Amino acid sequence: MIDELAETGAAQGFEGHESVWYLRLFSEMHxxxxxxxxxxxxxxxxxxxxxxxxxxxxxxxxxxxxxxxxxxxxxxxxxxxxxxxxxxxxxxxxxxxxxxxxxxxxxxxxxxxxxxxxxxxxxxxxxxxxxxxxxxxGNQKRGFLREKSTSFEVPPYEDTKWLSIPNSGALDGDFVMDASVKDGPDIWTDSTLSRSLMLSDRLHAALNDAGLLRRLKVLRCPVQA
Structure with missing residues (x-):
């Protein structure tokens, strides 16, 4: 599945970009x-x-x-x-x-x-x-770039319009992150992206190489310089 997602991201013009990864767990019924x-x-x-x-x-x-x-x-x-x-x-x-x-x-x-x-x-x-x-x-980074991302909804209530809610059909490359997310811990949440769980590229690579991401949904998130 990860290979398929990587191909999708390349097709969207993100090949060569640095990436972090969105591990779909907290918001997913699966x-x-x-x-x-x-x-x-x-x-x-x-x-x-x-x-x-x-x-x-x-x-x-x-x-x-x-x-x-x-x-x-x-x-x-x-x-x-x-x-x-x-x-x-x-x-x-x-x-x-x-x-x-x-x-x-x-x-x-x-x-x-x-x-x-x-x-x-x-x-x-x-x-x-x-x-x-x-x-x-407990780590939080605010790196989600709403203006460059797709496949999310904004709550209709004025006091929560800062929050972005991922769509269940989001694909690799839909969520774009600011370069600041490369700094600090290798696992974090983004308080502006509802119920997110994010992995650094190097942590994702280690988990993937160990075969620990099988049966999990992981989305590639390009990092915008």
Whole structure:
């Protein structure tokens, strides 16, 4: 799939440009597996909101504030595959395999935290194979160039018109980034591009070479000098 996307980007005139990569996870139903946690199944909805509020912080977090055991609830599933990809969203948490995390650890992760996550099948007893870790990423870069990009929507509300919401049909080359994104950590979010998760070119190359991006949707984002 990545080769096909690269060809699309070249056809749009982006060959030779430096790039970063948009990993489609947070906003995609194909990446959301129907996990839930006991902490989210109480009669106290405020507790759930508080957990999610803490997870959305960008300064620092304490992994002890978050679930470390989630179980599959088919009623909540977006994706249904029995074999989990190396990166996905379990409940509301970015979750990766041990192999994925080992590659990440070789790069500049900036404000970053990880903790072991037990992923259980719907019987709440049988674990999914492998080691899994939930991730928190506090790095933010505002590099999305709306005026040079396509395949996004702008919210109709005046107080959120600064936000761009990617279309589900976006293709390689549709999102263009400012050169400033090349500086700093190799993994980040862009607060102006809704629910984005961005990778530097070198991190993307390492994950791809390790075969860890298979079954994931990744878009090439040209960097505008």
């Amino acid at each position: 990446a959301r597996y129907g996990f839930t946690a006991d902490e989210f199944n109480t009669n106290d909805p405020d507790k759930t909101l508080e957990i999610l509020r803490k997870y959305s912080q960008t300064d620092s977090v304490d992994p002890k504030d978050f679930p470390n055991r989630v179980w599959l609830d088919p009623a909540r599933a977006g994706a249904h595959s029995k074999v989990l990809p190396h990166a996905h969203v379990a409940s509301d948490f970015l979750t990766v395999s041990g192999e994925f995390l080992n590659v990440l650890d070789q790069f500049d992760l900036g404000r970053f935290a990880s903790w072991p996550m037990t992923l259980l099948k719907k019987d709440k007893e049988t674990p999914f194979e492998g080691e899994w870790f939930a991730l928190w990423i």
